């Protein structure tokens with residue numbers, strides 16, 4: 001059977017018996033029907049009539065038709081745009097553990113989580129390890145800290161990266177924002193009175209940077225007559241931080257959270273090889289510091305000469321909550337043309353930390369190790385109830 005020859009709209013109109021409203025309309029409808037284009041897809045149909053003289057000098061009318069396939073729905077675009085996370089209501093979950101005695105303050109450190117997704121076969125594949133999210137909640141419930149400190153790169157914002165952006169990153173910002181907001185809501189429900197701080201990392205900073213570089217007109221834009229609100233396209237607004245009572249420290253790379261005169265939380269921008277980033281910090285900082293960014297567990301101490309005799313500080317990185325199997329985009333992790341991830345091993349370690357500050361504000365650091373969905377902290381041990389992708393684990397007898 002011979003293949004059907006498409007007949008253009010222009011040809012149809014030329015064949016029509018005069019450019020009457022009925023003829024034009026019928027030709028357009030027939031064209032759409034023949035080409036299998038639903039009428040809802042048509043934004044505009046335009047016919048320009050052009051007059052020109054033929055060889056005998058007589059005026060001839062010629063139609064120049066065009067159809068714009070565009071969103072025809074009245075309520076605006078149907079593709080998702082980044083918007084505030086959906087509000088969630090989570091009942092408060094009281095902890096069974098008493099508040100730290102003797103004027104101590106516990107600060108639970110949530111390291112770089114890199115929350116984000118790839119789209120694959122209609123689903124979402126996380127960059128972050130859902131087991132770490134689950135373990136953080138279990139441990140915060142047990143430890144019941146007075147402070148929770150997210151040290152930055154908690155949202156990955158891969159679609160805003162200056163590095164190669166994969167096709168699979170498209171339309172993943174919204175689910176990433178929603179997922180991280182859900183986690184923050186759960187933390188708030190577990191420790192309703194805790195001070196929760198989120199220090200901006202280079203990944204969160206991608207948002208204001210992109211806006212300034214590519215759409216400066218929208219920087220700082222707020223809803224009408226809400227001068228005290230956060231800008232619409234800000235991390236604070238998108239993640240509903242005011243509603244959750246989360247203090248966002250912006251201004252990467254100098255964003256910081258001072259817990260006392262002796263202890264500071266930062267995201268940091270230093271990366272040294274061979275486990276020496278903490279050594280660089282402990283040399284440069286004259287107070288104790290917890291930092292993120294390197295996704296590795298490091299801890300270094302230093303004792304300084306001081307008027308009172310001696311002064312001890314540390315610099316520590318608690319690791320990451322990102323996937324360590326190459327599933328998180330990085331300068332070393334690639335992706336095949338098929339969308340599959342090649343096997344790769346990052347020199348990253350998963351973890352968390354607790355910093356206990358005494359009544360004078362002097363901090364002590366203790367590392368929490370996380371491996372393969374299990375966490376260890378001193379004599380304590382926790383197991384994730386979900387797998388890396390967030391699927392509930394079957395209970396073993």
Ligand SMILES: [Fe+2]
Pocket residue numbers: 152153201202203267292293294
């Ligand atoms: Fe970072």
Ligand SMILES: [Fe+2]
Pocket residue numbers: 112114152153201293294295
């Ligand atoms: Fe990071």
